[in-house]
Amino acid sequence: MTTASPVRILLVEDNPGDVVLIEETLAQRHGAFALESVERLSAALARLSIGGIQVVLLDLTLPDSDGLATFTTMHTQVPDVPIVVLTGLSDESLAVSTVRDGAQDYLVKGHVDADLLGRTISYAIERHQVRRQLKSSEQQLRAALEQVRNLNQDLERRVAERTSELAAAYKELEAFTYSVSHDLRAPLRHVSGFAQTLAEEMGSHLSPTSRDYLERIQQGAVQMGVMVDDLLKLARLGRQPLNPRLTSLTEIVGAVIAELESEIAGRPVEWQIRELSAVACDPGLLGVVFTNLLSNAVKYTRPRDVAVIEVGETTRDGERAFFVRDNGVGFDMRYADKLFGVFQRLHRTEDFEGTGVGLATVQRIIHKHGGRIWAEAMPDRGAAFYFTLNA
Ligand SMILES: Nc1ncnc2c1ncn2[C@@H]1O[C@H](COP(=O)(O)OP(=O)(O)OP(=O)(O)O)[C@@H](O)[C@H]1O
Ligand SMILES: [Mg+2]
Known part of the structure; x- marks a missing residue:
């Protein structure tokens, strides 16, 4: 015996014999089902509008409606009530179409016992509920997606x-x-x-x-x-626009060193110039970069008997980085961010001349190319300047 309240069924059937048959079949389940029946589609819709019906058993051939239209009309008007179609053997294919269009199931009249009927009704209700939950989850998901899309658009707009x-x-x-x-x-x-x-x-x-x-x-x-x-x-x-083209950095470095000869003025300098990759960049501006980095290297190695200045290429964080390294006076890494500021100098003008614009210029050029620049140094142990290029 079940203690739950009976499942409320609306039977839409105009053939009194079939009504009795269903009634008797359901009665074998001892109060698990409460059956109401009507003969016409219009009466069924009127009853459904009052509410309380959990499942409809629907004959497709009624005095006021026939065929697939019977199902379609009801399903459109009360989409929230599961429908099990009752059909004769001859029009089983019609019943199959109703299932395709949203009916929960169909039963062939005369081939229904109490077990089958009970199970079909329970499954119909269950499936319908699951489908409804799915639908509401889907709606929630869609709403969430829409919200994400809106947020994203908003974010993009704000960034722009x-x-x-x-x-x-x-x-x-x-x-x-x-x-x-x-x-x-x-x-x-x-x-x-x-x-x-x-x-x-x-x-x-x-x-x-x-x-x-x-x-x-x-x-x-x-x-x-x-x-x-x-x-x-x-x-x-x-203000100058970037004019990038494929450039040999090795050539640029060679030309810059030749120009620095007068600054070196016979001092012993050991150049260690590695072959550098050809890259897309503004050759004029990269000339300015190397002029500043190399003239700094020359300047800040002045106290050394032999200056060693190295130019090379390496990989940092998966990115190709170029570097200029020297064995000069170096600096304290605590002030490393300052170097790139305009007029910022870590050495006294009496010791090393300069205005402190060189590295600010270099940084601006590197940023214009979508790259980054940083320094690694130690007081009295030399300095190295690294940069990447993305242009
Ligand atoms: N290779 C280096 N070794 C040690 N210190 C350096 C080196 N390069 C730069 N610095 C430090 O960074 C500061 C800023 O360098 P930056 O090139 O901008 O200016 P500067 O060389 O002093 O003047 P200029 O504007 O003439 O280039 C320097 O004053 C120096 O203190
Ligand atoms: Mg300089």
């Missing part, structure tokens, strides 16, 4: 917005740097010009201290002139 804001700010900053450094040149020329004139006209009347002051003004003006020029070059670099 920020990128263009950043690009605009960067451009503005560059324009500012350019115009400031450009406009500083004229007053600077005045300072050094008039200091020069003053020295020429009044030099002999001035005390040694005053002459020293005047000299310092001139030196200051010259130094500032170099800084302004470097800044201007840096700003121009930012």
Whole structure:
């Protein structure tokens, strides 16, 4: 005996004999089922609209509807109630079509015993529930997917917005740097010009201290002139479009070394130049990169009896990286990020001349190529500069 409440069935059947047959068959299951029956489709729809029916047993041939339309009409109007179609032997294929269109199952009249009927009804209800759950999970999944898609679009839009804001700010900053450094040149020329004139006209009347002051003004003006020029070059670099083509870096390095000869001025330098890959890059700008890195290597190895300067290629984190290494004075890695800032220097001008724009320029060029640059060094143990290129 089952303690659960009976399954409520609506039988739609106009043949009284068949109704009795079903009634009697179900009665053998002792209260597991509560049967109501109607003869017409219209009556069935009216009953279903009230609710409470868990499964419909549907004969397709009714006084007010016939064939597949009987099933389709009911299924469209009450999609949430499972339907088991009742059919005669002769139109079993019709019943099969209803299953294809969404009926839970079909039974052939006259071939139904209590077991089959009970099982068919239970399975129909169960399958229908599973299908409904699946459908609602699918809907939830679709909604979640839609949400992810929206979030993604939103994110992309925001990234694009920020990128263009950043690009605009960067451009503005560059324009500012350019115009400031450009406009500083004229007053600077005045300072050094008039200091020069003053020295020429009044030099002999001035005390040694005053002459020293005047000299310092001139030196200051010259130094500032170099800084302004470097800044201007840096700003121009930012505006210059990238002109990449397949380039032999070995050739570039050779040309740069030849140009550095005058700076080396007979000092013993041991060059260890490895063959470098040909890469897509802007050859002019890579010339600027190697000029800065190699002239730094030459400069910061000056205290060495023999400078050893190496140029090569290696792999870092799966990426091809080029490097320039020297056995010079090196630096403390604590300040390694500072090196690439404009006017940032780790050595005193008295020891090593320079304005501190070289590495800022190099970094800008490498970033323009989609690469990165970093340094590895130790005080008094030399320095190495690595960079990658992605252009
Ligand atoms: N090979 C190196 N060995 C040791 N220190 C270095 C080396 N290269 C750069 N540095 C440090 O990094 C600082 C920044 O280098 P950067 O090339 O930008 O400027 P700079 O050489 O001083 O001046 P310039 O603008 O003339 O190049 C240097 O002042 C120096 O302290
Ligand atoms: Mg330099």
